[in-house]
Amino acid sequence: MPDLQPVRGTHDILPDEMRRHRRVEETARALGLRYGYAEMATPIFEFADVFARTLGETSDIVTKEMYTFRDKGGDGITLRPENTAGVVRAFLSNGLQQQLPLKFFYRGPMFRYERPQKGRMRQFHQIGVELLGVADPLADVEVIALGQHLLDELGVADRTTLELNTLGDSESRAAYREKLVAYLRDFETKLSEDSRARLGRNPLRILDSKDEGDRRIVAGAPPIAASLNDSSKRFFDSVCRGLEVCKVRYRLNPRLVRGLDYYNHTAFEFTTEALGAQGAVLAGGRYDGLVEQMGGPPTPGTGWAAGVDRLALLLSEPEAWAGAxxxxxxxxxxxxxxxxxxxxxxxxxxxxxxxxxxxxxxxxxxxxxxxxxxxxxxxxxxxxxxxxxxxxxxxxxxxxxxxxxxxxxxxxxx
RNA sequence: GCGGGCGUAGCUCAGUUGGUUAGAGCAUUCGGUUGUGGUCCGAAGGGUCGUGGGUUCAAGUCCCAUCGCUCGCCCCA
Known part of the structure; x- marks a missing residue:
């Protein structure tokens, strides 16, 4: 007799919860369509390389959170931990470069080997949109406005805050990284253990640390803004202006960074206080280098992903069935x-x-x-x-x- | 992966300094009602007390391990 407990970090979605999931997904799908984002799906597993190469060899997702195994043919297979890499792979596999710009909506389960918590599971569900082929900041504005619209439609917007930042283009980002590391070196012995480890690998993440001591040190760190080159500044100004035109309220958060390597320029996160440590319900940004990194032609991209399970937790009581x-x-x-x-x-x-x-x-x-x-x-x-x-x-x-x-x-x- | 808290019926919980047959409410099923649901009354079913080991004459209660959940860290949607 096998253990009747479901695998750790997974659970059955019974009808009450399923109704909430459907409400999230169907609202998003319908809204996405209104903005021109067509639904597509990629397989829930890919060759391990698809994720290992794109997410960054040192990212936590790759180093400790992927479900990777060898299939009977000996291929390294990974259950997708997120879907942007899969969408970009599909974009290249299907030769869609000729049809840019492209707008996609997706939904489905993702898998990460993590310690489960409220709003964080090993199999979880995401919806997301990707906009490929538009370098103009208007693209960022559109996907963020769509995200805000979705949260409004779901009735959870009053419990979320849009936080916004820019990482600049690759040149600005590299320059900033250098300045930041130089600054932090002076405090190296005072940083938390976690942050000392991040200093070499992913120093930007230190900005985001929750450690009290780190925060005091970070408060004196040089701001990203000072390292932005002119075009990066103009880009970010346009994003901000566009959001204002669309009446999307945001809060600048210069310490907001992204865990995945492929992000540049715009980074944003709709966060909530209602879910404990799992603050982010919808987050994304621009990833201009990703397509090229996967072997395609230079192609700009921007988009976001949202946690269906987390949004479902924020939803008020599911509407009663009309009745038979x-x-x-x-x-x-x-x-x-x-x-x-x-x-x-x-x-x-x-x-x-x-x-x-x-x-x-x-x-x-x-x-x-x-x-x-x-x-x-x-x-x-x-x-x-x-x-x-x-x-x-x-x-x-x-x-x-x-x-x-x-x-x-x-x-x-x- | 690291640290804290919690595991008693489907759900919410009680269970005394370790003591005999582990309880309640809600829910479920059946009956009161052979052509009428909700309310009411009665009854029944449902538990290896998360699991394994230990201490003891005796463990739901104490100890250890383990699994699960949960909160925080890490990370992220």
Missing amino acids: IAVVPVGAGETDAALGLVQRLRRAGFAADLGFSGNMSKRMKRADRIGARVAVVLGESELARGIATVRDMKTGEQDEVPLSALEDRLARYR
């Missing part, structure tokens, strides 16, 4: 008539339910429990007269309706 029409046979003699009727109603576009067994009292009880708004009672006396008793489950009022007129009478319950 319960067809209730009084006795065994009316079973066939009831079966025929329930199927006829379903074909006509109604949600209709036929309890499978029990006397009338049982069936009424069940009708109540599934939230039926109306019960159609079929008994011997009804059938003899070619009518049905229609009972409103809320008011308790009931009247007799000719069988032939049922669809019309029930129209408002469709």
Whole structure:
């Protein structure tokens, strides 16, 4: 007998939670379409290289969080930890370079081998958009505006804050990195252990440290802004101006950086206080170097990903199901008539339910429990007269309706 | 991967300084009601007390390990 517990960091999504997931995903899909982002899907696993090469060999995701295994053919396979790399791979595999610009929406499960926490699982779900082929900052503005629009639509915007920063182009980023490291070297012995390790690998991340001592040191660090070259400055100004035009409110956060190597220029994060340590619900940025890094032609890109599970946690109570029409046979003699009727109603576009067994009292009880708004009672006396008793489950009022007129009478319950 | 807290019925929880047959509410099922749900009344089912080991005459209770959940760190959606 295998262990009946699901694998650590995974869980079953039962109907209540599934409704929330669907609401997040369907709202996003519909909204994405309105902005011109077409849904696509990539496989949930790829050759390990697709992620190892693009996310940065030293990133935590690659070094300790990937689900990687050898398949029977000996290939190194990785369960996708995120989907941007997959989308870019698909873009190149399918020769879509000729059709730029391209806008994609995706949804699906992702996998990271991490210690589970609230809002953080080993199998989790993301939705995301990618906009390829547009170097103009208007592209960043569009994807951020779409993100804001989605959070508004889901009714969670009042609990999130948009934080915005720029990393500059690669030249600015490299220059800043140098300045920052030079500054931090002086405090090396005072930095936290984690941050000392990051100094060589990923010094920008130190800006983001939650350690008290680190924060004091970082407070005196040179700002990114001072290292930006003119074009990077202009780019960021345009993004900010565009957001203002779109009435998207943001907060500049010069310490916001990104964990993945392929980001440049715009970095943003919609964060919430409501999820404990897992603050980010929707985050992304620009990744102009990624396509080239994967072997394609230089192609700019920008986009974001959002955590479906996290957004689902923020959603208010799921809206109750509209409720079916319960067809209730009084006795065994009316079973066939009831079966025929329930199927006829379903074909006509109604949600209709036929309890499978029990006397009338049982069936009424069940009708109540599934939230039926109306019960159609079929008994011997009804059938003899070619009518049905229609009972409103809320008011308790009931009247007799000719069988032939049922669809019309029930129209408002469709 | 590191540190803290918590595991008793489907859910929320009680369970005395270790003591005999582990309880309640809600939920479920059945009955009161052979043509009417919600309310009410009655009854029933449901537990290897997370798991394994140890201490003890005796462990839900104490100790150790382990698994899971949870909070924080790391990282990130």
